[in-house]
Amino acid sequence: MSNSNRITIKKDNEPIYDIVIAKDYSLLHEELKALNLTGRKVCIVTDSTVSGLHLSSLLEILKDYAKVVETFTFAAGEKSKTLSTVEKLYEKLILSKFDRNDMLFALGGGVVGDLTGYAAATYLRGISFVQIPTTLLACVDSSIGGKTGVDFNAYKNMVGAFHQPKLVYINLAHLYTLDDRQFVNGMGEVIKHGLIKDVEYYRELKDNRSLILKREPEALRKMVFRSCEIKQEVVEVDPTEKGVRALLNFGHTIGHSVERCMDFKLLHGECVSIGMAGSAYLSYQRGSLTMEEFKEIEEVISSYQLPVALPENCLSAEGILEAVFHDKKVDGDKIKFILLKEVGEAVMDSTVTGEEIRKAIDYIMKSKNK
């Protein structure tokens, strides 16, 4: 794995933005100079938890580069990822007279990043934004690739836009204030990367579990770097999800539905983990995975203390199936379902029937968390 600390995301071979992976904020200064914020206003958007932990250090740095530094803080959690929070942010930007040359900084997890990106995509028909992800999930997944948006009527990411950041700056020090549940939540997306794209990486995740769970600095840096590379490989080829980008949705069709049906009491990475177990079951039923491979996937997910089964007696299979057909992968009366062709290679399949998905849901309802 690379010792580099930079990944450049390109479009048609032209660089569009960098992901910088650092142990602190020391590399941010050069990046801010390059963004040329002189005379500009910036607004740091963050949530109520991150603001108490990490806002002041970023604020102090930005004050040296921008004319005005505003902050906008909203209540932490998925339930804030709505148009009404975006409206409050628009109000703040209008009152502070933000113009098209001013910039937003998303400091937080995927909720902050998705919401800030959407506000940036739509305010004045589009202003620039920077991603400073502070959860593992946001570092390896949501801050990269320009998918922005909010939930609507509790349906996930129903309103959104593709809008690429100017920079993704990962300060790995932030990952040490995450509690264990939030840390392993991000491992759901990391394991997904191995399963869909890189069997060797999946095996490393299996073998290096104790170092990763301890957040040993070099193991963490390497893992974040490799996951960012995998996300890069996919989003560069297909930035607006016309094709292969859909593979990043492995586990999400069922996962998003579980998130909604659980009223967001389970976290995104936890629901994706349950969804991956269901989708791996379907891949096994279709004959592309052996029983041993399928069981190993469940074991690897469980070994990170992530769920592979639904909590007992709390959901109806019908309700989950109904919400599956409202997710964004519906194409007429078909659903673009992501299966594993083999461990380390995902494939999109539009022939998966409602009956098959129902069987997978029944499986994750009846199976037990290990």
Ligand SMILES: NC(=O)c1ccc[n+]([C@@H]2O[C@H](COP(=O)([O-])OP(=O)(O)OC[C@H]3O[C@@H](n4cnc5c(N)ncnc54)[C@H](O)[C@@H]3O)[C@@H](O)[C@H]2O)c1
């Ligand atoms: N755009 C994309 O490509 C993409 C990809 C994956 C997930 N997502 C979205 O991302 C969201 C999930 O992201 P998330 O798991 O980061 O959730 P989140 O943003 O809600 O963060 C999780 C919790 O951790 C807290 N937190 C954040 N950083 C912290 C830190 N350094 N120390 C202590 N606490 C911290 C937050 O306050 C929050 O309570 C979902 O809405 C999901 O749909 C988007």
Ligand SMILES: O=C(O)C(=O)C[C@@H](O)[C@H](O)[C@H](O)COP(=O)(O)O
């Ligand atoms: O970047 C992508 O593309 C992904 O699908 C990454 C997912 O992990 C992420 O949860 C994404 O927000 C889901 O996209 P959606 O289009 O199904 O809402």
Ligand SMILES: [Zn+2]
């Ligand atoms: Zn996801």
